[in-house]
Amino acid sequence: MSFLQLRDVSFGYRGFAPVVDRVTLEVDAGSVHCLVGRSGCGKTTLLKLAAGLLPPSRGGVLWRGLPPSDTRQVGFVFQAPTLLDWLTARDNVLLPVSLQRKPTAADGEAAGALLAQLGLGELAQRHPRQLSGGQQSRVALARALLLQPPLLLLDEPFAALDALTREELQRDLLQLVRARGTTVVFVTHDIHEAVFLGDRVSVMDQGRIVRTIDVDRAASVRDSAGFAAACASVRDALAGEGALA
Numbered sequence: 001m002s003f004l005q006l007r008d009v010s011f012g013y014r015g016f017a018p019v020v021d022r023v024t025l026e027v028d029a030g031s032v033h034c035l036v037g038r039s040g041c042g043k044t045t046l047l048k049l050a051a052g053l054l055p056p057s058r059g060g061v062l063w064r065g066l067p068p069s070d071t072r073q074v075g076f077v078f079q080a081p082t083l084l085d086w087l088t089a090r091d092n093v094l095l096p097v098s099l100q101r102k103p104t105a106a107d108g109e110a111a112g113a114l115l116a117q118l119g120l121g122e123l124a125q126r127h128p129r130q131l132s133g134g135q136q137s138r139v140a141l142a143r144a145l146l147l148q149p150p151l152l153l154l155d156e157p158f159a160a161l162d163a164l165t166r167e168e169l170q171r172d173l174l175q176l177v178r179a180r181g182t183t184v185v186f187v188t189h190d191i192h193e194a195v196f197l198g199d200r201v202s203v204m205d206q207g208r209i210v211r212t213i214d215v216d217r218a219a220s221v222r223d224s225a226g227f228a229a230a231c232a233s234v235r236d237a238l239a240g241e242g243a244l245a
């Protein structure tokens with residue numbers, strides 16, 4: 001069953017030509033869908049449409065068959081971790097709650113448990129400036145997951161990290177979202193990241209989805225022949241559309 005559906009969706013910023021152009025996309029509940037494409041092709045705009053943060057000028061967005069209603073059902077992680085400098089890691093994770101009400105002991109425990117799952121149990125009382133880039137990204141991920149949103153949208157969240165830290169975070173992300181059955185849309189420029197994470201990978205070019213590739217989960221082992229073949233398919237789709245810089 002699909003969780004997220006985009007049906008023939010278009011969007012243009014006021015006074016500009018459409019940057020998302022008649023996109024149709026279905027994301028199955030509990031699956032990870034990756035979007036790849038060159039800079040400026042409309043990936044972030046598509047995420048905002050999926051989140052219900054922008055209204056389509058044509059077509060419709062549905063969550064479980066209904067128009068997006070409650071944006072608290074969506075978790076967002078951006079390229080920059082966007083943490084508040086004056087709050088500890090734990091209080092940054094609690095932010096989605098403390099913006100609405102006073103956090104309870106149970107909220108504090110949930111935040112602590114998430115930080116521990118992401119390997120930051122000992123660092124919960126540190127401030128963002130006392131954390132590495134990878135640790136800050138983990139805090140941002142924990143914050144997005146605190147309210148257990150059924151839909152998680154990630155916009156190049158690991159782009160600034162070194163290769164090994166990035167791979168660790170990719171594994172941790174998969175573990176968390178699989179355990180919770182979260183539906184994920186993940187934007188990246190990195191073909192390997194897309195194939196490792198995605199059950200499906202869609203290639204975007206100039207506002208359109210030009211190809212969607214199903215990834216056999218057995219192919220997610222990075223040094224397997226299947227992984228290389230899936231990466232080659234994505235690369236061909238990007239290059240075929242002139243989308244590879």
Ligand SMILES: Nc1ncnc2c1ncn2[C@@H]1O[C@H](COP(=O)(O)OP(=O)(O)OP(=O)(O)O)[C@@H](O)[C@H]1O
Nearest residue numbers: 013014016019037038039040041042043044045046
């Ligand atoms: N607020 C805005 N007003 C006008 N044009 C915009 C606005 N935001 C984005 N755009 C334009 O819309 C197009 C798509 O932008 P978008 O951020 O969705 O692309 P992207 O694929 O996510 O790019 P990147 O990979 O560089 O983050 C770009 O040409 C961009 O310049």
